[in-house]
Amino acid sequence: MEIIHANVISNGAMLADAYVRASDGVIREIGAMEQYAPDGSKVLDAEGNVLCAGYIDQHTHGAMGYDVMDATKEALDEICRHHFRNGVTTILPTTMTASLEETTKVLSFLRDYAPPVPVKIPGVHMEGPFFSVKNRGAHIERLLTAPTDAWQQMIREHAEVVKMISLSPELEGMVSFIRLCGELGIVVSGGHDDGYDDPIYAAIEAGMRNVTHIFCCSSGITRRGSPWKRLGLTEIGLTDNRLYADAIADGNGIPYDLLPLLFRAKGRDRLIFISDSMRATGLQPGTYRLGSDEEGVIVDVTETAAILHGENLFAGSIACVSKMVEDAVKRSGIPLVDAVLAATRNPAALLGLEDRGDLLPGMASAMNLITKEGELRKTVVWETVYEKGEEIQ
Template sequence: MIIKNGLVFHESGKFEKRDLYVEGDKIARTAQGETIDATGLYVIPGLTDLHFHGCVGYDFCDGTVEAINNMAEYELSQGITTICPASMTFSEERLNKIFAAAKEYKGETGAELVGINMEGPFISMEKKGAQNPEFIHKPDADMFYRLQEAAGGLVKLVDIAPEVDGAMECIEEINKDVRVSVAHTAADYDVAKKAFEKGARQVTHLYNGMNPFHHREPGVVGAACDNENVMVELIVDGIHSHPATVRTTFKMFGDDRIILISDSMMACGLEDGQYTLGGLDVTVRGNKATLTKEGNIAGSVTNLMNCVRCAVKKMDIPLESAIKCAAVNPAKAIGIYDRFGSLDTGKRANIVLLDKDLEVKYVIKDGKIV
């Protein structure tokens, strides 16, 4: 396949007008065969969502191959070619079942399942958000390793509230085997700083599920900003963070350290109504999902490509930066950048073509138009 005359994204964060070649399922230096005229189109690597719970009526925590398959097909249709869905706070027995289903999943018609984001249960009761308090558990390395075995090694991220008893020891023990993200936490600056010193390298949905940045109490946000080894997730759906906050975050962290995520729940791709998340009832109206009982925001109802559009069209984030944060950075964060996340020669040919309005014109997965 030859994709001709497109504006091709380079991992450095620039677009350049050139041809892109695909041989088999890889990006190549040259090729023959089908030609796509990409004149006037942006040619970008497929996106990676490393934090979402569900879409089109299915949830990763359904714990079935069917659910993962339906989620993966929807995500691929939107230009998200690799997925790392997130679990919720459940019992070890339930998480074991969910992770075993992910291990069993061998789908070939949707986005590729490249990992699991273990968002619960090692979180703070004070900042539980939409997580079920019944199953919150102190950080436990042995429990993680049991679940990782059930998952066949698929767990790429583990979320931990560092102020909870046993958290620092757990971070220190597991950080060589999995990426630790500070999450759902009431930690202050010093505790968060210590967590990063112990090996935590990410912050889950920055600003949400933590104390706000304050000029005398900078908290997790300030500690993350001070540590150049730490990346931060950002939900850019127009609900979770004000446009000015998003712009400020890009100034604080730069586009090398921000990971755009959707944090979508099962209502993504569907109409308003009543849904569930982590066993809790959720009400969806417009672009907002809230816990029916408490009123807390309960994830988003948008996909990652829509987050890119929102960042660019409504928040004045450069397209180059948005693509970098939705394709390059998440792939680097979960250790798959050797195969995915850019259009370098030799990488998997997961490619999306967007028009000037950022609408999807082509999705190419493993070198085939889907």
């Protein structure tokens, strides 16, 4: 397979009028069109559009009426199909705060699950249950807990399927738990927290690497009974370069006018787009349940937002990472390459995914063809070209 006349985003730069050659699911060669010589394989003319790596979404709860907590093949199949139709070729299915039994069931299911479309699942993102009560957002209060021995034992037993855990860094016992996660190869992200200053820095020292949906239920600057201002996770996330920050860049979780500040603070290599997409993503506006059928919370969905019923709070989003790349360019004025990095190379770097997130020889041939305004046109995996939105069985 050869893709010719593409502007290729590779290694953080845009190669003008270039070609990419791939075989057996691996990129073999990238070069300028002047050097191009056809080798007789299938050719796709990109006609000057931009070719970049397939998108990565490290935080997605669901889509098309299904939630990861459903833990059925039908649910995960539809969630994967929805992402793939929208150019997302790698996802971390994300759990909500739930009981130990229910979480175990979801992890066990996903350990053996294989998607019906070319979407890679490096593992699960556990969002909760180790969160503060104050900034729990849509997470159910009575199910919040400390990382008890039983939870730690379960996580050890499922370590190969847990890729990431979001937790509140200030809670008791977190420093040793974060170290345990490091030993197990699990990426730790701070969020839904009520911390400030020292406990957050201690968590970073212990290995916390990311802020979960910054500006959405992450703690902010505070005084706590003295005139001295103390930084919350939001400000530490913005200022501490040891941390990545991920953002629900759908114009709601992060307003379009705020996104440039995030890029300026984190730089083009430390900001990550996440969908935090919920069950109603891809469906009509209406009332839906986020999380499991028994324990989930009610969410009112409009054309552009998912709002926690009766509260002034978003419950994730109904967007897809591909739309965030497009909106970052069109509505926030972010350079295209920087917007693409937030959906490709940066999450791959955080998650340690060495075979994806960029277009370089040796990497997986999972690619998106987008316009210069960031609008998704096609997804190319192995030798197959999929139109945006194409149905695949």
